[in-house]
Amino acid sequence: TRSTRPKRLLRAVQKNATRGDPLSVISAIDHFCRHSEWAMNVGDEKGSILDSVVSELNPNTSLELGTYCGYSTVRIARLLPPGARLITLEFNPDYAAVARQVISWAGVQDKVELVEGPSGDLIPQMKERFGVETFDFVFLDHWKDRYLPDTNLLEECGLLRKGAVLLADNVICPGTPEYLAYIRNSPRYESRYFQSHLEYTKVEDGLEKSVFLG
């Protein structure tokens, strides 16, 4: 069947990374994206900001919107304490299939629940179907025009606890203007911008970290 970039990325992981070693999977993907083919993973520079937010928070229940190849899924899951879990949503079955293999190659599959489907349908099912009470951490990295509607959905479904952290990728490039305007002006959030660069480039980009105040 036709080779796709995600499939070539997976092959690079299987060739260059050590099974059960998440850091080797992360560096194999970063090497592939720097030296072979650019891909829209959060990358190493923004990834280290993601790492520090997750490590500081030690979230018990996390949500990722937009799995893609599973790069940030592995970055987050490797830092989670035993018993903690990460639910990641992906509606493209081909990407989901690649991500599952990347996640298991890294050996973090026991902490990750990859659910195939659109976030708009799945978020309202989090309590009933997935036994989620509230999320401690949400990483937004899916279609940029869906950050705001899905944040509102999380609020409406009562899925954010007081002190929950939302971390949004690409708030500069490609940009998420409506989301930024909302989250920076809402009295219900305390936001901070972490300046960085678009993965594997010198273009400016950054992450917006927002604490839900209840």
Ligand SMILES: CNc1ncnc2c1ncn2[C@@H]1O[C@H](/C=C/CNC(=O)c2cc(-c3ccc(F)cc3)cc(O)c2O)[C@@H](O)[C@H]1O
């Ligand atoms: C809407 N609900 C949804 N529910 C579940 N999964 C969803 C989804 N929307 C999108 N997805 C999935 O998330 C992923 C989409 C990510 C969109 N990301 C971007 O467009 C993006 C784009 C760039 C980018 C930046 C500059 C440039 F020149 C070209 C691209 C950089 C990034 O870091 C990005 O995250 C895919 O795997 C898609 O299938």
Ligand SMILES: [Mg+2]
């Ligand atoms: Mg991104």
